[in-house]
Amino acid sequence: MQLVPEYREDLERVERFNLVARVTHWGHTVTFLLCLFTGLVLFVDGADWLAAIFGGYGGAGLIHRIAAVFLTLFIAFFVIFDFKGIIDWVKDLLRFGKNDIIFVMKFPLEFLGFPVKMPPQTRFNGGEKGNSMVTPTMVILLVISGYIMWFPSIFPAGLVRVAYPTHDIAMVFATLMVCMHGYLGSFHPGSGESFWGMWKGTVRKDWAQHHHAIWYEETYGNKAEEEEA
Ligand code: HEM
Ligand code: HEM
Numbered sequence: 663m664q665l666v667p668e669y670r671e672d673l674e675r676v677e678r679f680n681l682v683a684r685v686t687h688w689g690h691t692v693t694f695l696l697c698l699f700t701g702l703v704l705f706v707d708g709a710d711w712l713a714a715i716f717g718g719y720g721g722a723g724l725i726h727r728i729a730a731v732f733l734t735l736f737i738a739f740f741v742i743f744d745f746k747g748i749i750d751w752v753k754d755l756l757r758f759g760k761n762d763i764i765f766v767m768k769f770p771l772e773f774l775g776f777p778v779k780m781p782p783q784t785r786f787n788g789g790e791k792g793n794s795m796v797t798p799t800m801v802i803l804l805v806i807s808g809y810i811m812w813f814p815s816i817f818p819a820g821l822v823r824v825a826y827p828t829h830d831i832a833m834v835f836a837t838l839m840v841c842m843h844g845y846l847g848s849f850h851p852g853s854g855e856s857f858w859g860m861w862k863g864t865v866r867k868d869w870a871q872h873h874h875a876i877w878y879e880e881t882y883g884n885k886a887e888e889e890e891a
Contacts, residue, residue: 665854666849666858667854667858669858669862673866674866675864676867676882677863678856678859678860678863678865679863682740682743682747683744684863685736686737686744689732689736693730696726697733699716700726701726703719704719704722704723705833727812733801733805737805750785751785754784754786755786758791761781761782761783762783762787762788762791763788764780764781764788765780765781765787765788766789782875782876783875785881787873793839793843796835797840800832800833800836800839801832801836804832804836807826810822811825811826811829847860853873855869867882870882
């Protein structure tokens with residue numbers, strides 16, 4: 663059984679994510695999952711077996727804090743080394759429009775395996791735009807509330823009280839998003855090529871033309887060539 667499509671070096675490929683974006687993404691994946699599992703030890707009752715994996719409740723708390731610091735450092739790394747990439751990302755999100763709404767509405771059918779014709783998409787499709795808005799927002803809320811919980815003595819008591827439910831709610835939403843997103847960015851038939859974009863940096867040219875027609879045309883197509891000339 664093949665879970666992700668084969669990486670085809672014999673076919674023409676185009677760059678999708680630069681090294682900084684990829685290091686940030688996978689750094690966040692590892693630190694997010696570590697925070698999640700160590701956080702669940704504290705969140706759910708009777709998670710002794712999960713705590714044991716991290717050397718007990720004290721160990722889980724320590725790993726949670728270490729992973730949290732690295733998660734924060736990956737955000738700083740992204741901002742320092744690819745600020746332009748973040749601005750371009752936000753600009754793409756601001757293009758959310760009719761084609762994205764149609765994409766999101768038709769997506770459940772595509773997900774269930776029905777043949778669906780999607781309208782052309784920009785760099786991120788409607789669903790990815792949604793993920794780009796919700797998940798980073800939840801992660802930022804986790805970071806802010808997390809540090810308030812970590813150092814309660816330097817923050818007003820009211821803020822510390824709000825931080826706990828904020829951390830929990832953001833954790834639930836972020837986890838739901840990451841579950842869907844992790845599947846769609848890897849094993850889901852048809853979108854698996856995007857995994858190589860995030861892993862090796864490039865995707866097949868024909869896949870890019872089909873899944874992100876507007877982005878392809880603007881970045882590598884005739885329009886891009888005309889602008890360069
Ligand atoms: C910079 C990022 C983060 C910081 C500074 C942080 C900090 C903290 C702190 C100080 C606690 C309390 C620990 C204790 O009582 O020993 C905590 C609990 C928790 N954290 Fe985080 N955290 C961060 C990110 C995350 C992430 C990404 C997740 C999940 C995806 C998460 C999930 C949890 C959960 C579920 C709890 C237990 C909350 C409860 O008992 O109600 N945290 N975190
Ligand atoms: C669980 C394993 C994960 C896999 C297999 C995965 C896979 C991917 C892939 C393939 C892309 C590129 C999609 C494209 O071509 O546009 C991507 C983008 C992205 N990932 Fe992940 N990812 C994972 C975990 C995470 C986690 C833990 C976070 C955040 C906490 C995250 C946040 C994002 C964001 C914000 C984007 C850009 C928007 C999007 O394309 O949806 N990912 N991911």
